[in-house]
Structure formats: C-alpha cells, structure tokens
Amino acid sequence: MVREYEVIDLPPFHQNTLIVADRILTPHEVIEHGSIYVQNGVVHRVTDKIPEKVKDVVLLDLDNCLVLPGLIDIHVHGMAGVDIMSAEEDDLMVMQKELARKGTRAFLATTVPAPLPELKRVLAVIARRIKRQKPEDGAALLGIHLEGPFLNPERRGIHRAEYLLPPDKQVFEELQDAAEGNIKLVTLAPELPGALSLIEYLRRRGVQVSVGHSRASYEEFWKSIEAGVEGVTHLFNAMGLFHHRHPGLAGAALEAEVYADLIADRLHLHPAVIRLACRLKKEEKVILISDGLPLTDSPDGRYLLWGREVTKTGTQVTDSNGNLVGSVKSLLEMLLNVSRYLEKPLEQVVSYATLNPARFLGLGDQWGSITPHSIASFTVIKEKS
Known part of the structure; x- marks a missing residue:
C-alpha cells in the first residue's frame, strides 16, 4: 500500500x-x-x-x-503557470506560495539560455524579489541557478542552440552584475573551450559549479573536478550514454566524490537506475531536484515554452521530437518516490532534499536541518x- x-x-x-x-x-x-x-x-x-x-x-x-527540514529545490524553472523567464516580481511571489503549498520551503530560481539582454532582465527581476521577500511570502528564494548559456549544443535538450555561448568570464560577470551577485550555481559543459578556466574563476568567486547538458568524456569530467566542479546536473539526462569501455560523464559522476542530482519522477529515470545511483553514491552526495516547469497544474494540451512547442499529457511533458522536457512533479513527490524505490523509511532519504542541497550550496546546517541556530x-x- x-x-x-x-x-x-x-x-x-x-x-x-x-x-x-x-x-x-x-x-x-x-x-x-x-x-x-x-x-x-x-x-x-x-x-x-x-x-x-x-x-x-x-x-x-x-x-x-x-x-x-524545509525541502530545498536547487533546480526549478516555474510552477502553477509562472515561468521564471517571463515572470515579474508578483509572479515570483505566486510561485513562492505555490512551492510552499507543495512542500518546498527554499529554492534556486533556475533560468534557461536566452538572448543576453533578456536574460539580464530576468536576473534583475529575480534579484529584486530576493531583496524584497519576506518570511510570509512562502518558499525562500535563496538565489539563482544559471542553467546555461555555456552548454554543449549536442546535448542542449529543449534549450535553443542560437542562445548558447562559449564559456566566457566577461559574459558571466555581466550576468552576475544584473543578478546583483545572486547567481549561486552554474550548470555548464566542461568540454567546451574555455570552460576549465571559467570553472576556476567561478569557484574563486564563491559560485558553485555543476556539469550538465554535456558530452564530456570520463577524462574531461575528471579535469573539471580538478578545476573545481562539485556536482552533476540531472545525472543520466542530457549527457553522453554510459558504455562499459567508455564510461563517460555518467560513469565518472558515479565514481567521483561529487554531488549528483536526480529527477525521480519515474519518467526521467527508471527506479532501478535510481537505486543503482543511490547505492554507488555516498548518501551525503545524492540530491533530488524537481526540474519543475510552469505547467505543473496546467491541463493536458500543447503549450509554447521558451520558444518551443511542448505537449503535456498527464505528468509527462515532451517536445516536438518526443523528448522529455522537465517535470511537473513536486520535490516532495520525488522524495516520497525515492523512499519507495529504495524501500527505505523517509528519515533515511530526507537529507537528499534538505541537508545535501544545503551543503552543496555552502549553507552548512543553517538550512536543511532542524538543529539549534x-x-x-x-x-x-x-x-x-
């Protein structure tokens, strides 16, 4: 039952x-x-x-x-009709309340690649909301997750190729200025020219770096770890396939002492794959994310999302090629799924959505735990x- x-x-x-x-x-x-x-x-x-x-x-x-402890979602693009890429401050407040209503108490607003002027506008709106938010607004907006634009075009998923850029410190600084210093996490592809230098630069600036939307080889991923990478974005999704002679990014991520986040909606990953990942990774290195979309409470149908037509059927959202696009499940639902998949009580997996993401972001035990202070x-x- x-x-x-x-x-x-x-x-x-x-x-x-x-x-x-x-x-x-x-x-x-x-x-x-x-x-x-x-x-x-x-x-x-x-x-x-x-x-x-x-x-x-x-x-x-x-x-x-x-x-x-309040659940922390480090990868969410929207909820209940609110798209972070087109949201104004009032919309973000609606999203905060809806996230809290579904059990998420803190999050990173996650962007997607867009024309730089538009991306800067989005970042500025989020920065204003962070500055003005109050405890009664709902889920705490902890900062920004910049997913792209430094992604591999061959593993871009729904992201539009024309908005992807080579890794560049100056571009990042322009974006961070627009965000008023609130970019806390960057997902990028480390095999791109200039990526390792950018990773080192981001880590010196106190920004966390995760590898995703990447075709990095096993060796290239280990080089990125040496440069400062500490995480992998939606493990197994939007990356090269694992092969027994060429383990690639997925194989390296399972072996390395890095954080790996998983989308546990039963669509992106088979339960057996989640069990495998959780057995191979140390408990403190597993993070659950929602990769939540604005379509969480929308009826089935066709929608325009980030300039692409997508189709929502039940809990599944796909692009015109039938590829999965994000999720409409809440982080709490993901956590309960993993508890069932692993046949473990909630207390043995709750850190995947609380303490682990908090520590990944450098927040220690201040968030993600119920302890004095x-x-x-x-x-x-x-x-x-």
Whole structure:
C-alpha cells in the first residue's frame, strides 16, 4: 500500500513559537513526540520533551504530523503557470506560495539560455524579489541557478542552440552584475573551450559549479573536478550514454566524490537506475531536484515554452521530437518516490532534499536541518486518511 501525504501549511514565525509534533526528522535523528522552540525565526531548541507550561509563546500543535527540514529545490524553472523567464516580481511571489503549498520551503530560481539582454532582465527581476521577500511570502528564494548559456549544443535538450555561448568570464560577470551577485550555481559543459578556466574563476568567486547538458568524456569530467566542479546536473539526462569501455560523464559522476542530482519522477529515470545511483553514491552526495516547469497544474494540451512547442499529457511533458522536457512533479513527490524505490523509511532519504542541497550550496546546517541556530524552515506532512 502506497502512503499518501498532504502538506500542512505553517504560519510565519513572527513570534516565539513552540511546535509540538508526533515525529521530527532533524535529519540527523528521529525524535518521537518532541518539540521545537523557535525564537526570532531561528531554531533555539529541539528536544524529545514537551514542556508542561508554556508562557509568552505561540503553541503550534501538529498532531499526527511529521516535521521535516524545509525541502530545498536547487533546480526549478516555474510552477502553477509562472515561468521564471517571463515572470515579474508578483509572479515570483505566486510561485513562492505555490512551492510552499507543495512542500518546498527554499529554492534556486533556475533560468534557461536566452538572448543576453533578456536574460539580464530576468536576473534583475529575480534579484529584486530576493531583496524584497519576506518570511510570509512562502518558499525562500535563496538565489539563482544559471542553467546555461555555456552548454554543449549536442546535448542542449529543449534549450535553443542560437542562445548558447562559449564559456566566457566577461559574459558571466555581466550576468552576475544584473543578478546583483545572486547567481549561486552554474550548470555548464566542461568540454567546451574555455570552460576549465571559467570553472576556476567561478569557484574563486564563491559560485558553485555543476556539469550538465554535456558530452564530456570520463577524462574531461575528471579535469573539471580538478578545476573545481562539485556536482552533476540531472545525472543520466542530457549527457553522453554510459558504455562499459567508455564510461563517460555518467560513469565518472558515479565514481567521483561529487554531488549528483536526480529527477525521480519515474519518467526521467527508471527506479532501478535510481537505486543503482543511490547505492554507488555516498548518501551525503545524492540530491533530488524537481526540474519543475510552469505547467505543473496546467491541463493536458500543447503549450509554447521558451520558444518551443511542448505537449503535456498527464505528468509527462515532451517536445516536438518526443523528448522529455522537465517535470511537473513536486520535490516532495520525488522524495516520497525515492523512499519507495529504495524501500527505505523517509528519515533515511530526507537529507537528499534538505541537508545535501544545503551543503552543496555552502549553507552548512543553517538550512536543511532542524538543529539549534538553523533557520526555522519546515515541511510538515500528514498521512491522508
């Protein structure tokens, strides 16, 4: 029997709050019948005890609920009709609320290749939203994931070839200026001329780098690691195929001590492939992403997405060639899928969507965990009756 859960909405923590819950996944441990004391928006104390007397605090009783660290999605392009590439600030706020409603509590706004003036405009809008956001707006906008324009045209997927560019420090600086320094992650193809130099430059600037939309060989990927790469974007998708004599990027990613993110919607990857990846990678190096599209709640039909016609049929979105385009599943759904695929309880995989992406972004335990001094960001779910 497949367990189904609903997301419980939480109020913003403007006042000191005591949360009482049946189960808390920190994710370092599982606390049964415990409590979380939140002070000034920060976790002050987590304990397996429930105070008998509560003074000057708001009591939040989450009976029959499971409290997880707030889920973090480092790769999401839109939701509920909101496309990051055409969104204004109000649209981004709608997206923040919708993400929170579906269990995601923090995210990176993920862009796609576009004409540079247009891409700069998009980045500036996101930067303004980051600056003005408030806790009550929903999912926290942690920064920007720049997917491209430094991608391999042969593995571009839906991205338009005319908007792809060779790796260039000056181009990145122009984009980072438009983003007011909020680009936190760049996906690129390391086999392109100038890529290794750009990777080294990005790492010196404190920007995380992931390899994706790439035909990098096994050897080329290892060179990119030496330059500073620490992650792989949607492992197995939009990259060269694994071969027993030429393991390529996928083989190197499974072997190397790098983060690898997975789209666990059952369409992009077979459950057996997810099981294989999770067995080969260390637990702390697996990240789940949604690769979410603006079409999450849209009816079946044809749509124009980033200048391309796509077709939505149920939970599947494809381009005119039948290739998969992103996902319409939430990050929480991906997490629950992986729990089922691996036949592991949620507490053993929750870090894939919480602590691991936080550490990948250099946020330590401030996000993605429920520990003293961490941000009070929680995903609360309740089993449907």
